[in-house]
Amino acid sequence: MGGVDGPALESLREALRGPVVAPGDTGYDExxxxxxxxxxxxxxxxxxxxDVADVRAVLSFARDTGTAVAVRGGGHSGPGLCLADDGLTLDLSPMRWAHVDPEARTARVGGGAQLGDLDHAAHAFGLATPAGIMSTTGVGGLTLGGGHGYLTRAFGLSIDNLLSADVVLADGTFVTASEDDHPDLFWALRGGGGNFGVVTSFTFRxxxxxxxxxxxTLWPVDRTREVLQWYREFLPAAPEELYGFFALLTVPPGPPFPEPIHGRKMCGVVWCYTGDLADDRLEKTLTVVNAPGPPAFHFSTPMPYxxxxxxxxxxxxxxxxxxxxGDFFDRVSDDAVAVHEKYGQNLxxxxxxxxxxxxxxxxRRTGAGDTAxxxxDAVWSGVVAGIDPDPGNAGMVRQWCVDYWSDLHPHSMGGAYINFLGEQESADRVRGTYRGHYDRLAEVKRAYDPDNFFRxxxxxxxxAA
Incomplete structure (x- = not known):
């Protein structure tokens, strides 16, 4: 492992237009x-x-000094794979921009952009693309993992709407990957994670x-069994313009929730409807929420995306x-319902x-082999998340998550959305997430990053050769 200090650090600073921050510098912890x-x-x-010149300079420095590189886009990586102890973080956050062509209905987005940047730029023209459920998520990490969100049932995954990607490879070569140029790389980028290069821009439909x-819509958590049994049948049969993710949660204080349910454990669904909103069409569609029993809370409104x-x-x-x-599910069995019921009552x-x-x-309209x-064939991408502001509770939320996932995993399809994997998970788990695509991905890796520089x-x- 090479060092990044003294003259080497100064040479890196001189080579870049962007800032280089090291231990001892003001702002390092931030x-x-x-x-x-x-x-x-x-x-x-x-x-x-x-810019791309800075990216190439950082990669050249890392190769010359033998320094490990981690790539940061939006910095939302759950397992923190965008940071490496004693390594070099290639930070794309200065490349935070989005340019929309309203006539072509495309957007070109910088590698450090967040979803909110894309949403803001596209919404000015009444446009959007499927990408997550939070504006602070990074476009890059989300997309390279596949990318799902509120618009997925209507328009597919983020990668189903990716038209091209500008990539800097491990040797510093700059390429644009698309269906016509470097199609093998383009295939791999659509779900294969950050294994193949530094993506400096994405172009989306x-x-x-x-x-x-x-x-x-919320119900008391003790109604989890009835609600989830209803939801598992209703949602897959619903029109594609209706999206709804199921959640187990504690009701936060504040609007739109009334004070009597603040702090109560609930199960519920967050809905997004992209169909015609005239004639109260959303509420007419959602009259079915009474089927598993009257909800404790129901709120609906039109809203800018x-x-x-x-x-x-x-x-x-x-x-x-x-x-x-996380895990993928093609069904929610009664045994899985029982697991959710148990752990939802013990958030x-x-x-x-x-x-x-x-x-x-x-x-489903994209072929099984068309992307990584x-x-x-999955119906749901599930995630269990232990979350708390207090570092003293880190062990507790981790153990709850591991226990919940361990009980639920036998009822899954075996693999998971790559962005919901933790750092500690095994090579077999990664292989299982890619199923029969894994060997093809490994061959693309050999072609574009034979030394596993991006690891x-x-x-x-x-x-192995």
């Missing part, structure tokens, strides 16, 4: 902080890249989305303790939760 405060790593340097119908994307930002700001694990902290995100609908995403990720090593 520069190394990421969304998940449970991660406490000390890189040898954090190199901010304002956009869809007409302006105001959406938003609703939140970017407002929906920011709805959880204040509830879940940067700096909380997070521990999560360990006010912010700890479980979500089942729908990944059916339009996602290997679970086109601070859910790693797919190149096969």
């Amino acid at each position: 520069a190394r902080s990421i969304y998940n405060a449970m991660i406490d790593r000390r890189p040898a340097a954090i190199a901010g890249c304002v 956009l869809h007409p989305v302006d105001a959406v119908g938003v609703a939140v 970017p407002a929906l994307q920011t709805m959880f930002d204040q509830l879940l700001p940067k700096g909380l303790q997070w521990y999560w694990r 360990p902290t006010a912010l700890s939760t479980m979500h089942l995100y729908p990944v059916d609908g339009a996602t 995403w290997a679970y086109r 601070a990720n859910q790693n797919i090593p190149p096969p």
Whole structure:
């Protein structure tokens, strides 16, 4: 492992337009902080890249000094894979921009952009693309893992709407990957994570989305069995313009929730409707929420799409303790319902939760082998998340998450959304997440990163020669 200090550090600073922050510098602790405060790593340097030239310079420096590199986009990595102790963090956050072509209905987005940047730029023209449920999530990490969100049932995954990507490879070569150029790399980037290079920009297809119908429906947590049994049948059969993720949660204080239910454990669904909102169409669609029993709370309203994307930002700001694990599900069996019922009644902290995100609908219109995403037959992408502001509770929320996931995993499809894997999970778990696509991904890795230079990720090593 090479060093990043003294003359070497100064040479890196001279080579970049962006800032380079190292231990002892003012702002170092802020520069190394990421969304998940449970991660406490000390890189040898954090190199901010304002353009492709900076990216190439950082990679050249890392190769010359033998320094390990981790790549940071939005900094939302749950397991903190964007930081490496004593390594070099290539920080794309200065490349935070989004340019929209309203006539072509496309957006070109910088590698350090957050979803809110894309949503804001596209919404000015009444456009959007499927990408997450929080505006602070990084576009890069979310997309390279596949990317699902409120618009997925209507328009597919983020990668289903990715048209091209600008990539700097480990040797410094700059390429644009698309269906026509470097198609093998383009295939791998769509779900294969950060294994293949530094993506400095993404170009997405956009869809007409302006105001959406938003609703939140909650039932007491002791109704979890009835509600989840109803939801598992209703949602997959619903029109694609209706999206709703199921959650176990503690009701936060404040609007739109009335004071009598503040702090109560609940199960519920957060809905997004992209259909026609005329004639109270959303509420007519959601009259079915009474089927499992009258809800304790139901609220609906039209809302600009970017407002929906920011709805959880204040509830879940940067700096909380997070521990999560996920799995894909093609059904929610009665045995799985019993697991959710058990752990929902024992949420360990006010912010700890479980979500089942729908990944059916339009996602099925992309072929099973067309991208690296290997679970086109999944119906839900589930995640269990232990969350709390107090570092003293980190062990508790972690154990609750591990126990919950361990009991639920036997009822899953075996693999998970790559962005919901933790750092501690095994190579077999990564292989299982890619199913039969793994060997093809490994061959692409050998072609574009034969030395496994990019390994601070859910790693797919190149096969031995």
